[in-house]
């Protein structure tokens with residue numbers, strides 16, 4: 155803690171009191187163990203006994219959880235944006251991070267969110283349009299990918315990446331259309347798209 159202060163009595167007369175291990179799970183680097191600093195208040199403010207506390211990390215993770223808030227948010231967003239089932243969200247998060255989160259956990263996280271996305275995933279037509287363009291935001295260029303359903307003319311998902319490469323395009327399309335009908339994807343005339351689209355099981 156930058157400003158050490160007893161949360162019980164407000165005193166700054168506190169001393170370091172060892173560390174405890176805390177396991178946290180991040181979406182980008184998986185599971186890691188952290189040492190959390192513990193403290194003792196020197197004022198005996200706990201009814202004449204010592205009061206112990208540790209560095210507050212509630213901004214990052216809820217007290218009863220190992221999954222950091224950002225991880226939960228991403229899992230829920232993936233479910234909402236990509237219209238995948240909670241089971242698929244769990245599979246995607248797991249395959250990317252080499253960790254294990256259950257689909258039941260994701261369902262619980264969705265219900266914890268103040269405005270949780272709708273419970274059933276949408277069914278798409280199987281015919282999609284893919285578009286990619288460079289966009290400049292706040293002076294920085296990024297690469298924006300977009301998928302739309304041709305029959306309903308609805309945008310299914312758009313996401314920006316820092317790099318234009320096969321890996322990002324592949325990930326974007328496969329994540330977005332997981333568990334959906336795979337018939338055809340229309341793209342512009344750039345030749346790179348054809349093998350990516352066909353490898354994913356769509357007509358180009």
Ligand SMILES: [Zn+2]
Nearest residue numbers: 160163195199
């Ligand atoms: Zn105290």
